[in-house]
Amino acid sequence: MEKFEKLSGIAAPLPLVNIDTDMIIPKQFLKTIKRSGLGVNLFDEMRYDREGNETPDFVLNKPAYRGAQILVTGDNFGCGSSREHAPWALADFGIKAVISTSFADIFYNNCFKNGILPIALPQEQVDVLMSDAEKGANARMEIDLEAQTVTTSDGEVFGFEVDPHRKHCLINGLDDIGLTLEKAAAIDTFEARAAAERPWV
Template sequence: MDKFTTLTGIAAPMPLINIDTDMIIPKQFLKTIKRSGLGVNLFDEMRYDDDGAEIPNFVLNKEAYREAEILVAGDNFGCGSSREHAPWAIKDFGIRCVIAPSFADIFYNNCFKNGILPIALPQDQVDVLMKDAEKGANARMTIDLDTQTVTTSDGETFSFEVDSFKKHCLMNGLDDIGLTMEKAASIDSFEVQAEQARPWV
């Protein structure tokens, strides 16, 4: 998993509440178990018409936001079914951070396991960030996970809370497998001892 320390990038504004996981990645794209290749179908039903052509006024189809790495959204982001494909699609598109007033619990935790930083901030602060994101590609936000701050293109800074363990994992690029591999020496030692004590196993 990629490490997340600081990120300065374009923020896309999506002022919708209750963006659920089926909106993020529709059910017909859940057949794969690969984490790559889903970015093209992120927000598929909002990005494309019935013929597969881009809908010009959807934010991620606008030239200013095609390279967005931050998403500023409305309340209750990631609600609905607990599909891990949702953060996979977000990450594969190139978005590393989602900012919203609140998140669905399962989606929130899945983000950390996939290298995405979800930031919950009060509505008034999200409103400021939303307006900053609406400025387009010339307005770049900075996310600093170490200091737990979000800074607008105008230099206004907001602090956010994050669980210390989740912060450690993101900053060190540790998913569940990575955490296990940190204990590799102890696991190997246990296996040697177990083989000597029970050679018939």
């Protein structure tokens, strides 16, 4: 998993509440177990019309936001079913952080496991960041995970909370497997001792 330390990127405004995981990645795209290739279908039903053509008014189809790495959204983002394909699709598109007032618990946890930083802030601060995101590609937002701050293009700074363990994992690029491999030496020592003590196992 890629390390997350500091991010300076374009933020796309998506001021909708209760965006569920089916809106993020519709059910017909859940057949794959690969994490790659889902970005093209991110927000599929909003990004494309019935003929498969891009909807010009959808934010991620606008030239200013095609390279967005940050998403500023409405309340209760990621609600609905617990599909891990939702953060897979966001990550594959290039989204590295999502800012909202609140997240569904399972989606929130899945984000950290897939290298995405979900940031929960009070409504008034999200409103400021939403307005900043609406400025387009010339307004780059900065996120510093070590300092736990979000900085607008105008230099306004907001602090955010994050669990220390999850912060450690993101900064060091550790998913569940990587976290386990941090203990590889201790695991090898245990296995060797167990094999010596119980050779019949």
